[in-house]
Amino acid sequence: xxxxxxxxxxxxxxxGGKSNSxxxxxxxxxxxxxxLYKYIRDKVNQLLExxxxxxxxxxxxxxxxxxxxxxxxxxxxxxxxxLEHLREKNLQLQQARDYLQAVFDAxxxxxxxxxxxxxxxxxxxxxxxxxxxxxxxxxxRHCYEVYCGIDSPPLICPAIETIxxxxxxxxxxxxxxxxxxxxxxxxxxxxxxxxxxxxxxxxDITDKKKTEEALYQAEKLAAVGRLAAGIAHELNNPLGxxxxxxxxxxxxxxxxxWEREKLSVIIxxxxxxxDIIRGLLEFSHQRPLELREVNINNSIERxxxxxxxxxxxxxxxxxxxxxxxxxxxxxxxxxxxxxxxxILNAVQALEGRSEGCIEINTMNLNSSVQxxxxxxxxxxxxxxxxxxxxxxxxxxxxxxxxxxxLSICSEIIKKHGGSIWVESRPGEGAVFNILLPLRxxxx
Amino acid sequence: xxxxxxxxxxxxCPACLLISLKELNNNRESIKKGEAxxxxxxxxxxxxxxxxxxxxxxxxSVNVExxxxxxxxxxxxxx
Numbered sequence: 001x002x003x004x005x006x007x008x009x010x011x012x013x014x015x016g017g018k019s020n021s022x023x024x025x026x027x028x029x030x031x032x033x034x035x036l037y038k039y040i041r042d043k044v045n046q047l048l049e050x051x052x053x054x055x056x057x058x059x060x061x062x063x064x065x066x067x068x069x070x071x072x073x074x075x076x077x078x079x080x081x082x083l084e085h086l087r088e089k090n091l092q093l094q095q096a097r098d099y100l101q102a103v104f105d106a107x108x109x110x111x112x113x114x115x116x117x118x119x120x121x122x123x124x125x126x127x128x129x130x131x132x133x134x135x136x137x138x139x140x141r142h143c144y145e146v147y148c149g150i151d152s153p154p155l156i157c158p159a160i161e162t163i164x165x166x167x168x169x170x171x172x173x174x175x176x177x178x179x180x181x182x183x184x185x186x187x188x189x190x191x192x193x194x195x196x197x198x199x200x201x202x203x204d205i206t207d208k209k210k211t212e213e214a215l216y217q218a219e220k221l222a223a224v225g226r227l228a229a230g231i232a233h234e235l236n237n238p239l240g241x242x243x244x245x246x247x248x249x250x251x252x253x254x255x256x257x258w259e260r261e262k263l264s265v266i267i268x269x270x271x272x273x274x275d276i277i278r279g280l281l282e283f284s285h286q287r288p289l290e291l292r293e294v295n296i297n298n299s300i301e302r303x304x305x306x307x308x309x310x311x312x313x314x315x316x317x318x319x320x321x322x323x324x325x326x327x328x329x330x331x332x333x334x335x336x337x338x339x340x341x342x343i344l345n346a347v348q349a350l351e352g353r354s355e356g357c358i359e360i361n362t363m364n365l366n367s368s369v370q371x372x373x374x375x376x377x378x379x380x381x382x383x384x385x386x387x388x389x390x391x392x393x394x395x396x397x398x399x400x401x402x403x404x405x406l407s408i409c410s411e412i413i414k415k416h417g418g419s420i421w422v423e424s425r426p427g428e429g430a431v432f433n434i435l436l437p438l439r440x441x442x443x
Numbered sequence: 444x445x446x447x448x449x450x451x452x453x454x455x456c457p458a459c460l461l462i463s464l465k466e467l468n469n470n471r472e473s474i475k476k477g478e479a480x481x482x483x484x485x486x487x488x489x490x491x492x493x494x495x496x497x498x499x500x501x502x503x504s505v506n507v508e509x510x511x512x513x514x515x516x517x518x519x520x521x522x
Contacts, residue, residue, distance in 0.1 A: 053457040053493040071461050077468040078501060085502030 037063045040072070047075045110202035113188060114143045116163055118153060121197060130204055131177060143200065148176055158185040159198045166195050179206045221391060225280075232277040239277070242270045279404040289415055293327035294335060296369055296436070297362055303339045304360075310347050316356040325364045328436050334412045335436075338420075341405040342373050342432045348396070349377030349430065367438050368418070374431040380424040388422060445479040452486045452513055459483075459490035460497060467498065467518060474503070477520040486513040494518075 044066070045055035056071075104111060110127030114120050120138050131147045132138055138146050144153045153160055158169040162185040171183040181202045188197040246267045250260065304318060311318055328335075343358065350356030359374040380388065387393045389410040394403035413420040417437050424430035449466045451459055463483050473479040483494060491514050495505040498518050508515045 048457045048460075051457075051460060051493070052496050053460050053489070056457060069461070069465075074461055074465045074468060078464045078497060081468075081471070081501040085500065088502070 037066065040066060044071045044075075047072065051075065051078070110200075110204070112143060112147070112200045112202070113197060114159060114200060115197040116195070118143050118157075118159055118198075120146060127202060130179070130181075130202060147202075158183050159200060161185070162187055162198045163195060173205070173209075176202075179204055180209050181205065225391060228280050232280045236274065236277055239270050239274050243267055243274070246270065276404075279408065282404075282408055289331040289334065291329050291331060294330040294332045295327050296325060296330075296335070296371060297322045299332060299336050300339050300360060300362070300371070303336050303343060307340070307343060307347070310344075311358075314347055314350055314356055315354070316347060316350055316358060319357060319359040321359070321361045323361075323363045325362050325369045326438055328369050329439055330416055330436065331412075335416070338409040338412050338434065339371070339373075341409050342434075345405060345432075346373060346375035346377065346430075349375055353377065365435070369436050369438065371434045371436070372431055373434075374429060376429040379426040379428050380422065380430050381426055385422060385424065389420070444477070445473070447479055447481045448484065449481060450484045451490075452484055454485065455487045456489045456493055459485055459487050460493045463490075463494050463516075463518075464497065467501075467503075474518065475520055480520075481518040483516040483518070484510075484513055485516065488514075490514070491516065 041056060048055060048071075056066075105125040107124065108126060110124065110130045112120060112123035112127050119140055120143050123132070123138065127147075128138075135141075135146055142153075143159065144150050144157065148154060156171070158171050161169045166187055168184065168186040171181075174181050174183055182205050184201045184203075185198050186201075187195045188199050190196050246263050249255070250263050250267070255263070300320075300322070304320075310316075343360075346358050347356075350358070353376070355376070357376050359372075361372045361374070363370050384393075384395065389406050390403075391407040392403040393407075410420055413434055413436070419435045420432065422430055422432050447466065447470055449463060451462050454462065463481070466483075467474065467481055470479060470481060474481060483490070485491070485494075491507045494516050495507060498505050502521050503518050504521045505519075506517045508517070
């Protein structure tokens with residue numbers, strides 16, 4: 001193909017030469033050369049225009065030097081360099097964009113960019129996790145629709161405020177889709193400083209709020225505890241006097257049955273008051289732990305044998321599944337009190353049941369020992385589950401419990417660096433789990 | 444650093460640009476490596492626009508300084 005074309009070209013040139021006389025041919029050649037020079041000049045000018053400069057003037061570069069100076073070659077070389085430079089810059093931009101995207105997605109807060117009509121332009125992965133979940137194709141949709149789940153902008157909308165006032169807006173607390181957020185909106189501006197949209201940053205503070213509330217509750221309880229302990233101490237003496245004098249009276253012989261009966265009630269009730277006070281003092285007392293290696297299985301056995309009569313009266317079967325467990329660094333007396341309180345609770349929960357059963361299981365879990373105490377009683381209503389370790393919370397009839405037993409347990413286990421929790425559903429009994437670390441950490 | 448002086452005073456555009464580009468192309472290696480810089484001396488004001496525009500697009504850094512009756516355009520490796 002190539003050789004055929006070449007042949008034809010040669011032929012053309014020869015034909016052209018043959019068909020004209022010599023002088024005519026010379027004129028024609030000069031004309032062709034002129035046309036060729038014009039063509040080159042035009043192309044050079046076109047390239048110069050692209051380079052942002054003026055066209056060549058005739059006197060600037062004559063026809064001979066336009067070939068010798070080779071402007072097309074010079075510009076071609078420069079273009080080559082421009083292209084190389086652009087390619088390099090493109091690569092750098094691409095890398096920078098990739099880095100930014102990675103940071104954008106990896107940052108722990110939700111970020112969303114919306115335009116002035118509150119339509120989403122872009123949002124990061126965290127924002128999707130927090131607020132989008134099952135919505136697809138969010139770009140181009142209104143942020144209030146996607147993030148707040150409403151059809152029109154809310155009354156208090158930080159993004160609108162940012163657009164209208166051209167300034168940053170901070171919302172301390174706002175609830176969206178069941179979670180609590182801190183929202184910060186700032187204006188997105190173009191090169192001329194005109195606002196083109198809004199950058200919305202959402203920080204999920206749900207867990208932080210919960211912790212704060214728990215802390216507040218704990219502080220409140222601690223204050224109540226301190227107050228109660230103070231009062232309890234002061235009450236102990238008068239109660240002791242009441243009991244003492246009532247007993248003295250009872251011992252004197254000249255009393256009728258009626259008086260004796262009433263005096264017994266006074267003693268009994270004062271004794272109950274005294275019991276409550278002892279519980280309170282135990283709860284509030286920050287007794288240092290007397291740590292030593294304790295075999296938890298033996299501790300539970302001791303507690304169970306001390307409670308044997310209770311099981312007999314309540315017709316309760318005790319099922320034990322004790323595994324081989326390493327000794328735990330603990331205050332034996334206090335730990336036994338925990339088991340006693342929980343088992344006593346189970347016994348009380350099983351009152352009146354014909355087939356009451358308490359199952360106690362111990363096992364070794366890596367660097368901890370877990371004890372589970374399960375009963376087949378009526379279970380704990382869901383709304384009580386979060387309250388049962390609070391001091392003074394009780395479901396027992398007045399006079400039957402102080403509401404301090406489980407809170408004392410929780411306090412003791414916490415002091416040992418362990419944890420205690422309950423699993424229960426109404427009608428399905430309750431399981432109290434205690435996790436004790438083998439070695440307490442130094443702090 | 445080696446300064447390559449290109450004195451094109453008296454020349455006007457577009458020749459100024461073409462001559463400067465040619466010189467730049469001829470010394471590309473050493474300028475890109477930062478071993479040399481090209482200093483163009485021109486008294487044509489238009490060149491202080493066309494030359495910087497072209498060479499920055501090619502990835503060089505450029506500095507224009509007004510001297511007594513002419514301009515000094517220094518073309519270096521991009522920082």
